[in-house]
Amino acid sequence: MEDVSEQGIKAFIGAVVLRGGRAERLTTSRRNPVQVWGVDGSSCIVRVRSKAAGDWKARRQDESLASDDTGSSYWVFVDLGASEPSFFMVSSEEMAADIRGEVDLWVQDSPLRTRTGHHAIAVGRVQHGRNKWSLLGLHAAADPKLEEEARAAAVHRAKPAVRRSPSKKAVAAEEEIPDLRVRVVADFDGYRLSARFDPSNKRLEIMQGPMEGRRFDDPTQAASAVATHISGDIEVRDGWKFWELDTPERLPLGTLQ
Structure with a gap:
């Protein structure tokens, strides 16, 4: 749709x-x-x-x-x-x-x-x-x-910019280093956020949406920072509830604790 x-x-x-x-x-x-x-x-x-x-x-x-x-x-x-x-x-x-x-x-x-x-x-x-x-x-x-x-x-759809195909060597290198972090998402104030959570050190990286590319020491720090950035007000969010697993059930990230 x-x-x-x-x-x-x-x-x-x-x-x-x-x-x-x-x-x-x-x-x-x-x-x-x-x-x-x-x-x-x-x-x-x-x-x-x-x-x-x-x-x-x-x-x-x-x-x-x-x-x-x-x-x-x-x-x-x-x-x-x-x-x-x-x-x-x-x-x-x-x-x-x-x-x-x-x-x-x-x-x-x-x-x-x-x-x-x-x-x-x-x-x-x-x-x-x-x-x-x-x-x-x-x-x-x-x-x-x-x-x-x-x-x-x-x-009619606009044609995307032409990108060079990566070499076989580069593709092989990427396949050798899979991203094992947990995929999580959040919806806030009309924005869909995608991120990756590392259970080993609790760090979270925003992959898509506002503050894309930013890394945080824990989910709560990430949730509060991105919510503040979007709303313009000081926001304090519980990251374990704010972020949800990127699965059909959308369970809170806190279920992994």
Whole structure:
């Protein structure tokens, strides 16, 4: 089953084609960039944020355009909550200023808060950008004659970057050193975290998600650090309950104690 992000990007690409343009997903960033070509052939890059319910998710760091590695000109917010998707277009500069203002107020409430972590964007903050297709150089109305072309464009997947195949010697070396650590996962504030736990020394390494690559002396230290990083508040978590075994049963890591 496709996740909400994938559904939103496909819906947006199809909507672009219906309005006389062309769109292609880029693989240069994890921030869901899409390049859009308008009716006149001009192009721009947009960041696509999608939701099926609640608020859209961004990062407090998005208050700075310097943190945007996509080079986007606009953000496109896709709401999949109704029978037909809704689209909202806002310039990247406006979104950065909007997030910066909200983060300023949020930090003022507590000196311990940091300008990092998850940031929710409610529909009211982008309502003025609803169906602003003209910003992207597209027709305001969809052309039913382009429905077949739109469906084909929506399912087209961007080609991943070509990577050199490792040599047989390198593959053999990897196979000789299997990772015997325990696979664990955690879900926190909309993020899925994957990690490896070493029962011999209790250390835990985050393999995927925020703070990827960081190593900690024990599960509780890791859980508290990553929760604090994501929320922006000081979090203290019991790592033996926070982390769960990466199995269908999802038992707490503490069952191994």
